[in-house]
Amino acid sequence: MKKTLLLILSVLILLLGLSGCSEKTSLSPDDPVTLTMWHVYGEQVDSPMNRLVDKFNETVGHEKGIIIDVTLMSNASQIGEKLTAAQSNTPGLPDMPDLFFCHAANAASLGVDNLVDWNDYFTEDEIDNYIPEFLADGIVDDKLVIFPVAKSTLLLFVSGSQFDRFSAETGVTYGSLDTWDGFFSASEKYYEWSGGKPFCAVDYPIVGVELNALSKGAGELYTEDGWYDFNNEIFRQSWYDFADALVKGHIIVSDLYSNTQIMTGEVISGIGSCASILYYNDTITYPDNSSEPMDLQVLPFPQAKGGNPLISQSGVGLCAYKTDERRAEAESVFAHWLTEGDRNLDFAAQTGYMPVNKASFESLDNYEFSSDAYKQLYTVLGEESKTATALRMTSQPEYYRKLNLLYSELRANQTSYAERYKSGESADALVSETWELFKAIR
Amino acid sequence: MKIFHSLANKKQSMKHKLFGYMLILAIFLIVFFLAGLFLLGKVTSLKKETYNTLDFQGKVFEQQLNSYCNDLAVMGIQLSENTTHIIEDYINKNGISFKDFNGSKKNIEGIQPKMFDMLNHKLLETDCSGAFIILDATINPGLDNADRSKTGIYLQQSNLDFSDNSILLYRGSAEYSKSLGIMPHRKWRLEFNANTFPNYDELMLNASLPLSTSCRITDIITLPGTSERVMLFTVPIIGSDGTVYGLCGFEISESYFKNIFAQPSNIKRAVFCLNKDSDSLVDAENSFSCGITSGYYLAPKGKFSSKAIGKGLQEYKSDDYSYIGISSDMDLHCGNQKFSVTILMPKQDYIHSARYNALRIALLILLLAIAVISCCNFFSRHYLLPIKEGLKQIHSKEYEGANSNISEIEDLFEFLAEQDHKNEIALVEMETALSQIKDEYNEAQQKISRLAYSRKNEVDPDNYKQFCNGIKNLSPTESLIFNYYLEGKKVKEIMELTGTKESTIRFHNRNIYSKLGVNSLKQLLLYATILKQKKDNEQ
Numbered sequence: 001m002k003k004t005l006l007l008i009l010s011v012l013i014l015l016l017g018l019s020g021c022s023e024k025t026s027l028s029p030d031d032p033v034t035l036t037m038w039h040v041y042g043e044q045v046d047s048p049m050n051r052l053v054d055k056f057n058e059t060v061g062h063e064k065g066i067i068i069d070v071t072l073m074s075n076a077s078q079i080g081e082k083l084t085a086a087q088s089n090t091p092g093l094p095d096m097p098d099l100f101f102c103h104a105a106n107a108a109s110l111g112v113d114n115l116v117d118w119n120d121y122f123t124e125d126e127i128d129n130y131i132p133e134f135l136a137d138g139i140v141d142d143k144l145v146i147f148p149v150a151k152s153t154l155l156l157f158v159s160g161s162q163f164d165r166f167s168a169e170t171g172v173t174y175g176s177l178d179t180w181d182g183f184f185s186a187s188e189k190y191y192e193w194s195g196g197k198p199f200c201a202v203d204y205p206i207v208g209v210e211l212n213a214l215s216k217g218a219g220e221l222y223t224e225d226g227w228y229d230f231n232n233e234i235f236r237q238s239w240y241d242f243a244d245a246l247v248k249g250h251i252i253v254s255d256l257y258s259n260t261q262i263m264t265g266e267v268i269s270g271i272g273s274c275a276s277i278l279y280y281n282d283t284i285t286y287p288d289n290s291s292e293p294m295d296l297q298v299l300p301f302p303q304a305k306g307g308n309p310l311i312s313q314s315g316v317g318l319c320a321y322k323t324d325e326r327r328a329e330a331e332s333v334f335a336h337w338l339t340e341g342d343r344n345l346d347f348a349a350q351t352g353y354m355p356v357n358k359a360s361f362e363s364l365d366n367y368e369f370s371s372d373a374y375k376q377l378y379t380v381l382g383e384e385s386k387t388a389t390a391l392r393m394t395s396q397p398e399y400y401r402k403l404n405l406l407y408s409e410l411r412a413n414q415t416s417y418a419e420r421y422k423s424g425e426s427a428d429a430l431v432s433e434t435w436e437l438f439k440a441i442r
Numbered sequence: 443m444k445i446f447h448s449l450a451n452k453k454q455s456m457k458h459k460l461f462g463y464m465l466i467l468a469i470f471l472i473v474f475f476l477a478g479l480f481l482l483g484k485v486t487s488l489k490k491e492t493y494n495t496l497d498f499q500g501k502v503f504e505q506q507l508n509s510y511c512n513d514l515a516v517m518g519i520q521l522s523e524n525t526t527h528i529i530e531d532y533i534n535k536n537g538i539s540f541k542d543f544n545g546s547k548k549n550i551e552g553i554q555p556k557m558f559d560m561l562n563h564k565l566l567e568t569d570c571s572g573a574f575i576i577l578d579a580t581i582n583p584g585l586d587n588a589d590r591s592k593t594g595i596y597l598q599q600s601n602l603d604f605s606d607n608s609i610l611l612y613r614g615s616a617e618y619s620k621s622l623g624i625m626p627h628r629k630w631r632l633e634f635n636a637n638t639f640p641n642y643d644e645l646m647l648n649a650s651l652p653l654s655t656s657c658r659i660t661d662i663i664t665l666p667g668t669s670e671r672v673m674l675f676t677v678p679i680i681g682s683d684g685t686v687y688g689l690c691g692f693e694i695s696e697s698y699f700k701n702i703f704a705q706p707s708n709i710k711r712a713v714f715c716l717n718k719d720s721d722s723l724v725d726a727e728n729s730f731s732c733g734i735t736s737g738y739y740l741a742p743k744g745k746f747s748s749k750a751i752g753k754g755l756q757e758y759k760s761d762d763y764s765y766i767g768i769s770s771d772m773d774l775h776c777g778n779q780k781f782s783v784t785i786l787m788p789k790q791d792y793i794h795s796a797r798y799n800a801l802r803i804a805l806l807i808l809l810l811a812i813a814v815i816s817c818c819n820f821f822s823r824h825y826l827l828p829i830k831e832g833l834k835q836i837h838s839k840e841y842e843g844a845n846s847n848i849s850e851i852e853d854l855f856e857f858l859a860e861q862d863h864k865n866e867i868a869l870v871e872m873e874t875a876l877s878q879i880k881d882e883y884n885e886a887q888q889k890i891s892r893l894a895y896s897r898k899n900e901v902d903p904d905n906y907k908q909f910c911n912g913i914k915n916l917s918p919t920e921s922l923i924f925n926y927y928l929e930g931k932k933v934k935e936i937m938e939l940t941g942t943k944e945s946t947i948r949f950h951n952r953n954i955y956s957k958l959g960v961n962s963l964k965q966l967l968l969y970a971t972i973l974k975q976k977k978d979n980e981q
Contacts, residue, residue: 029790030790030794031710032711032738034737034738034739042669043601043628044610044627044628044629044668045628045629045667045668045669046667046668046669047669050669051669054743057740058743058762067738067739067740069733069739069740071602071701072601072602072603073601073602073697074601074603082603082606085605090605091604091605092603092604092605092606093603093604093605093606094602094603094701095736255620255625256625257628259628260616260625260626260628260630263626263630264616264617264626264630279628281628281629281630281667285630285631285632286632287547287615287617287632288547288581288582289580289581289582289585289591289632289633290582290585
């Protein structure tokens, strides 16, 4: 009897031991882990990221036991604030997600120690497949906490159907918009031609001011506290160039995204992220409910005449909130899957972003795009990548708070500036007023 | 009974027998216990257990949906009445009729701000993802398909962050909304298209008072320009003269539904579906679904076939997924519209549970078997130990004064000791008697010897010599009879022993007497005794 009992116990211990030895991964299709995710790709519209998530859930996720559940879609401007609010358990917000997309500044606010360091989950060989400049964007405190998925730059979008009429009567061509001088001149002509309508809505005007100044040799633009050096004369002059067009009503700071102002017929062009192509409406609807096709044209970001061509480089990346090793493994599986070769190319090509995988970037030339606008966009991106230098935007959280305050002030005042100019006030005085307003931002 | 019989009759050790009986008892007790549990309803099959769990979840889900739709109906009727009030107030103040809105930018732009404010408030007060008012009029009747273009306002929550009250304008005046700080949706249009508004014509045609019976839920559609699927809760806007001004109501987006209806559950993975126009999950395109609160959610996709698998459970299969679940019809008080709820758990989980249960039962049985066998073995061994010890003591006669802690055994020891004592006394008595008998025997022998010796001297030596010689001449029959005489047998006994008649015996007697030279039996016995004594002395 004793021998039998001993035998049974031995078999049980052996079985338990073997089951322990066979576990190489903490993931199991029998007990899937659900990862919540917030992203910024396709808010309010058809989301390519949601389609990718569905595909992941049906394929690799199904095989490995990972479910991605998108619990919030936001945009690159607002997601940072929402994440900070979720981290402090603000009522009404969904719980802090396992995966999310944000800027380096947002990651720093959330605390780098709270985020997964992707270097722990990607080998050096794997990391080598990605464009180093894009990877560098995601390094905070020497940790790769933001993994690049897609990157963007600012471009000029024009409503072709309206511009053609304007062009036919004024002789202004798309080529006129290559430089800031040409752009401001065209804006002025359009304002006059249209009877006082602004030519362009600009999403992030300070980027134009900065790049224009840097092209003209402004050098260091920031002080030690991360805000602008208002003693930099070239920077001041660049601001004046932009402010002049603004106070005269030739251009406006967009309400948030310039594409909404093009679709309502308020302006005929917009400067915004290359990824905004996803959000463009295909028609312009006027207040009398008449409409016309937009015929969207994508043009390069204007440059300073005779200066070194510069373009911006920005875009959120993928972060994972640190919880447990099982989730981290699942997050790593998703990050690998999302950013590998063709998938990264498809995702970028559907959203208007630049792919981050070296091989994907090189495949853009031969890609079959879904529309002429997308084809144009990637032609422009290809040319810019060859001729212009890409500059990363600063990642200091305070910087963006101040910048948003500046934009709010300009939005609030831009109509009155134009009216005051129209009523006879000096443009120089109004421009100086904007400069003072800028300097007063704290 | 056969087992008992065979156990009772089979020659076995006491320990094995007791072990067998205890084992049978334990098995009977376990069987009775399980039968009792089963009769009391404490033991249920996995199917029944799964059905009960899903049924409970389903009822909670249904109740929540019912309550939600009731709230929407209350808010929808208020929205409709308020809109009617605003329209009729505008009509009365401006001395126009409702038809005058059609093609009048002035009137439409004049009434929109009033509706805008009210709709905005209703959207924030109501649990929904959007709210709309659609009027049977257009700002520009001169355009192509103008009869299908309808003015109105459609506001949406900007996202699922309920701490953020940002609103988006999906349909309506962008200029006015921007003046309120409400941004146009990325796929904004000025007016509604009746062709893409779900069930528009049917809803307008069937609009009637009272409003409480005219609430409807539209088909699920994908909002034009987006990937968001929505269903709309609609209430007609009806004037005091019965004119149908349009429709109003609330949007419930798929994301919103998933978010607010996520169910608390002790099931690890489950999906809760609200199906429109069917009594179960048939096509995921006609269903909204949600998952577990802060846990599992994977939307069912594609078309499903179902088959009953017993105990009220159904198996739902699509090309990619299999679920086990239940469905039940429900009434959302929206006319004759058919709705049902389906609660699903992945079939994989069900199979896993079945395997787990089987393994658990097998382990339980194994543990019970080990416990029963060990207990039976332990108790039978310990119960019989004193008996075996006692038997050993009895074998080795060491029971006198022995202590076994078992009263019956001690009684037996006492009894045996007492018996031993009695036997010893009897033995002593018997030995004394035997000794006396031996003494008497020896004394008798001595007397015989003395008598033989004394008689020997009286015997004629020649006759005795003839007697000794004559023995050799006896025939076998005569020798046999002679020996019988020597043994002390009487004539009758010899007749029985040899089976001969008395005359035959007498014939042999004459021959024996003649050959031995004696003339009586007494003389023959005397000579024989002398002869025996002589032989004994010689030995």
